[in-house]
Amino acid sequence: MRFEGRIYRPPSEADSVLIQLTVGCSHNRCAFCAMYVEKHYRVRPLDEVWEDVDTAARRYPNARRVFVCDGDALSAGVRTFAALCEHINARFPRLERIAAYTNARDLLQCTPEELGRLRSLRFSLAYLGLESGSAAVLELIRKGASPEDMVEMARVARDADIALSAIVLLGAGGTALSEDHIQGTIAVVNAMQPRYLSFLTAMIVPHTPLMMWTRQGTFAPLTDRAILHEARAMLGGLELGETLFRMNHVSNLIALGGRLPGDKASLLRQLDSLLPRASDSVTCICNEEEGLML
Ligand code: SF4
Numbered sequence: 001m002r003f004e005g006r007i008y009r010p011p012s013e014a015d016s017v018l019i020q021l022t023v024g025c026s027h028n029r030c031a032f033c034a035m036y037v038e039k040h041y042r043v044r045p046l047d048e049v050w051e052d053v054d055t056a057a058r059r060y061p062n063a064r065r066v067f068v069c070d071g072d073a074l075s076a077g078v079r080t081f082a083a084l085c086e087h088i089n090a091r092f093p094r095l096e097r098i099a100a101y102t103n104a105r106d107l108l109q110c111t112p113e114e115l116g117r118l119r120s121l122r123f124s125l126a127y128l129g130l131e132s133g134s135a136a137v138l139e140l141i142r143k144g145a146s147p148e149d150m151v152e153m154a155r156v157a158r159d160a161d162i163a164l165s166a167i168v169l170l171g172a173g174g175t176a177l178s179e180d181h182i183q184g185t186i187a188v189v190n191a192m193q194p195r196y197l198s199f200l201t202a203m204i205v206p207h208t209p210l211m212m213w214t215r216q217g218t219f220a221p222l223t224d225r226a227i228l229h230e231a232r233a234m235l236g237g238l239e240l241g242e243t244l245f246r247m248n249h250v251s252n253l254i255a256l257g258g259r260l261p262g263d264k265a266s267l268l269r270q271l272d273s274l275l276p277r278a279s280d281s282v283t284c285i286c287n288e289e290e291g292l293m294l
Helices: 046-059 078-091 104-108 112-120 133-140 147-159 178-193 209-216 226-235 264-277
Strands: 018-020 063-070 099-103 123-129 163-170 196-201 245-249 256-260
Touching: 046 078, 063 078, 078 099, 078 112, 104 147, 112 123, 112 147, 123 147, 123 178, 133 178, 147 163, 147 178, 163 178, 163 226, 178 226, 178 264, 196 226, 226 264, 256 264
Parallel strands: 018 063, 063 099, 099 123, 123 163, 163 196, 196 245
Antiparallel strands: 245 256
């Protein structure tokens, strides 16, 4: 199996077979993201990808889960992605799930029939970097999608029985847009009703516009206390029917997790007890030497 450059996958895909269909991210513009800055986006030669699937199948014949890399594998086109899913199905007899990072644009370009076909090929989990439900924050961070796009994407995924794992980025709007970030995200996540929801923290990493704006003084990152306040306020406003919630990424100040709505009161109590002790320092800025694996 061959991989080009640094490979990222969600923590929950730690035991999955990784297959790289695309290199980098076709968008590659988000102001906080340095994951693929060193990569030039392209679809890998398909014969090589198919060979990688064959190699992986020989090495891990009992694998049940496959994660397709890189940042937006569906950008290869739904036909190519479906052909890859077909090949994976043919090579892994115990396959249960194919997953990938996705974006609103790629899913909204698919017809219901195409999504149904992907689902029948066990593409059953789409990870989405929602980041925020605020139009102003999404514009600031150059996400390339509106709150309405995000909600619509969740609807088409739900209609196709593809589970959504949405990622919210605490602190993405800085101090200026914090309240907008909170209110917009509550509204959009409630409308989306994702099966999985993660809160990560916006880390200010080198080689990003966010780092440049921070140095110039046009973006004011949140203090630890303000980040926890955002988490508390968002969680408090969520009305979710059945969602597995996680806030345990390396970027988070604390590790929390539970099922919503059942564990909501307990999660809020934990945040309430931590808030008075939270620091008023800004610790989400990484220097050149430290870096951070996101
Ligand atoms: S956050 Fe996702 S969509 Fe944005 S540049 Fe990074 S990989 Fe691409």
